[in-house]
Amino acid sequence: MTLLLPPSTAGSLPKPSWLAQPETLWSPWKLHGEELTQGKRDALRLALDDQRQAGIEIVSDGEQTRQHFVTTFIEHLDGVDFAQRETVRIRDRYEASVPTVVGRVSRPRSVFVEDAKFLRQQTTQPIKWALPGPMTMVDTLFDAHYKSREKLAWAFAEILNQEARELEAAGVDIIQFDEPAFNVFFDEVNDWGVAALEKAAEGLRCETAVHICYGYGIKANTEWKKTLGSQWRQYEEAFPKLQTSSLDIISLECHNSRVPMDLIELIRGKKVMVGAIDVASSVIETPEEVAETLRKALQFVDADKLYPCTNCGMAPLSREVATGKLRALGAGAAIVRRELTA
Numbered sequence: 001m002t003l004l005l006p007p008s009t010a011g012s013l014p015k016p017s018w019l020a021q022p023e024t025l026w027s028p029w030k031l032h033g034e035e036l037t038q039g040k041r042d043a044l045r046l047a048l049d050d051q052r053q054a055g056i057e058i059v060s061d062g063e064q065t066r067q068h069f070v071t072t073f074i075e076h077l078d079g080v081d082f083a084q085r086e087t088v089r090i091r092d093r094y095e096a097s098v099p100t101v102v103g104r105v106s107r108p109r110s111v112f113v114e115d116a117k118f119l120r121q122q123t124t125q126p127i128k129w130a131l132p133g134p135m136t137m138v139d140t141l142f143d144a145h146y147k148s149r150e151k152l153a154w155a156f157a158e159i160l161n162q163e164a165r166e167l168e169a170a171g172v173d174i175i176q177f178d179e180p181a182f183n184v185f186f187d188e189v190n191d192w193g194v195a196a197l198e199k200a201a202e203g204l205r206c207e208t209a210v211h212i213c214y215g216y217g218i219k220a221n222t223e224w225k226k227t228l229g230s231q232w233r234q235y236e237e238a239f240p241k242l243q244t245s246s247l248d249i250i251s252l253e254c255h256n257s258r259v260p261m262d263l264i265e266l267i268r269g270k271k272v273m274v275g276a277i278d279v280a281s282s283v284i285e286t287p288e289e290v291a292e293t294l295r296k297a298l299q300f301v302d303a304d305k306l307y308p309c310t311n312c313g314m315a316p317l318s319r320e321v322a323t324g325k326l327r328a329l330g331a332g333a334a335i336v337r338r339e340l341t342a
């Protein structure tokens with residue numbers, strides 16, 4: 001990255017109201033067939049323009065072509081029956097009706113590669129593409145075939161690696177794996193979670209990132225956070241293993257969270273996407289608030305390795321709020337960039 005402190009987002013942005021119901025997760029599409037295909041691309045271009053105007057340097061598709069960051073990927077795989085549903089506890093936090101793994105999982109064709117090629121055509125800026133991580137995928141399904149979370153994770157890791165290689169060939173600069181489950185299942189993270197993640201990223205020449213967070217601002221997450229006490233030290237469990245892993249970038253939550261900033265010390269040497277925007281609140285940060293979070297992070301990460309970012313995706317927020325937050329992020333990063341280069 002040539003720009004110091006290049007801002008980016010964790011991934012998702014709100015969709016336009018003509019494409020899907022605003023401020024709703026898993027919102028059904030309002031368009032169908034060819035109109036939907038066209039509408040998703042138009043929305044992608046708008047999301048890109050919002051980022052460009054806000055001074056976001058590493059841009060994404062805003063996840064405009066997917067309903068959900070995990071489910072949409074799984075929908076494209078064989079071996080998962082979406083009609084056969086079971087209720088499971090997701091991230092040990094809330095019950096959800098999920099599809100069932102009924103046979104060997106495989107990826108008959110690429111999932112996001114055409115979308116990534118389209119994004120690549122629209123911009124010369126660095127682009128980042130988000131995929132779910134293997135453990136988070138496992139945690140969003142009922143498994144009636146492998147009967148082992150680890151075995152299923154390895155199967156997903158192979159599939160993710162196929163997709164990631166094609167995304168890289170399409171011109172993606174950073175491939176990010178979303179692993180919120182890393183903040184919950186610490187024994188599994190250290191037993192096989194990080195290893196499966198490395199398998200998903202194996203052989204890639206582009207940069208690779210892992211995003212670990214405390215989730216969207218939905219009720220189940222805010223209730224969970226109330227139980228975590230005055231210091232959120234969950235990152236402490238996964239960071240030592242990630243520090244020695246092959247992943248290049250760690251994306252984490254900072255602003256308005258109770259994560260002690262000095263935990264970043266545990267991943268010294270890695271690039272760090274520092275969450276300076278709270279996605280669980282509709283209050284728009286000021287650029288100075290963003291700058292203050294970044295200054296604190298600079299105590300624990302070298303400036304050339306600090307990437308200002310959002311705490312998580314912004315899909316459930318209103319477009320007005322999300323756009324305001326994007327602009328605050330871009331402006332806050334610019335303040336600190338000026339201080340560093342003065």
Ligand SMILES: [Zn+2]
Binds near residue numbers: 180211212214
């Ligand atoms: Zn997140």
